[in-house]
Amino acid sequence: MEDDKLDLRRLEKDERVRRLVEALEGDDGDRESGASEASFVPQFPASGSKNW
């Protein structure tokens, strides 16, 4: 099944935006404040070494 088309105008009204803005603009300096949406997957290149 294909996904719905992504629509920026619809995303502008998404409830998650408010929580992300809180995470951007919160004043307590705590990385985890705001919302779980504000954390992304750990960043890394997953690489396979030779022959494994």
Place this chain on the structure above:
Amino acid sequence: MPPGAASAEADPFHFFWRDTSIVQPRYEKAGTALVAVRDTLERERSLCQGVDEFLDLYRVLAEADPADFDAVWRDPYAYFWARLAFELTRAARRRAPVPALARAYATAQGCGDAAAALAMHLREFQRLVLGACLRAGRDCAFRTPLEVQLPLALPGTRWSLAGNRRVAVLGCAGGRLRLHGEESPVRLVECPVIEVHGLELLLQPHVHNLPGLGFYREESDAGFEVQSKHAHLLEAALRVVARHDPDSFAQLGRFIRMISLQTRDPETYTNMTHSDLPGTVLITVVQHPFYVADALIHELHHHRLFFLEEIGPFLDGPRDDLEGQGRHLSPWRADLRPLHGILHGAYVFIATTRFWLQVLAAGEGIDERTHVLARSRVVGGVLQLRIALHQLARHARLTAFGAALVRQIESDLAALRTRVEAEGLSPETPFVRCHLDGTIEVAKNPDGVGAWTLHEQLRTHVLRFAPPDQAEDILRNAL
């Protein structure tokens, strides 16, 4: 359980291995991050330079046809851009620590602080606007040129601006790019495309040519020569996946849209998936379709796990993050790894070991050298998975979501072991290497007597690379 993972309890096998409803939320999340950055910058226009121009460019993208926005926003670069924009805005706004990739990115761009890096990054939004305008056949002109090192992949399209020089892009006109210092707009080149059983994939290495990433290599194809030359190998590998692992094949197009074929030094070659470039993988050219099929399944599942992990973290301790220091033996690598890397390895090797078992079960049409390779990969995979799961059980602090994933992997490994025993395969199966030219080599025992068994090879690996306490524990309990 995090929202979005409810079915991980009801039907964990389907959720962790087959469910493709996990795709859309990640792209939506990146989209909401873009909107949040826009909202914050509208209120704080002095946060960095270039905010007004960014807001104008945002409006261009917002007014694009949804089909064009969709194509651009599913391009690997869009997630890369949105995440960095979010993190740099947060760092500039809150004087918060700058994450590692954003730091590398800022350094590569010659930016000393988060605000300068954000200003630079906001200009890079022009790449996405170019993609949308080119798709729509619209012209655009930038107030400030976009300075990029070629080659430049245009998001949401098959086109690249080829070359290996630095240029200043002024906009686009008539489906071409307007460059500073060039009288006529410059023509774009189209990347090769392959199609197997209805699955269409772009061979597009230029998407990896990004500041701070550090794994684009010039010899890997400014003009798509490597891609064109080896496209047939990739097509053959995809047919292997379709035949022996139809479940993975059915998902491939959802998680991978672009492939970059690489020719690498035989001593260092790797395949690679980057967390921040969803939909694209680097695959090393090895002249053996089954080996390349293994790589495709492997990288597909790294992506799948990144999509799952965007729902919620697997590990409870930031010390175990891949962004942290490696402290644990991995059965797959010589360097010590964070537990997060071992968890990723366990997940993807369940998938590849399952594939090789299917190859063994196929019987007819599989030549002997492929059989030898398959036996080694199956037995080696099971032994490595035992070590990996032991390391996780011994050392990892998992979230409820992570614990559900590990339970599923344990169940998968138990099923694989039953099948391996039914095939009559033992840990004394020889360790086999596959070389770049596709030849298969049965490894010699370093003692010089006979073949090197997988059990012995892994025992040597543990003794050589594990910290002493981990080595003793693994040899006693997991090998």
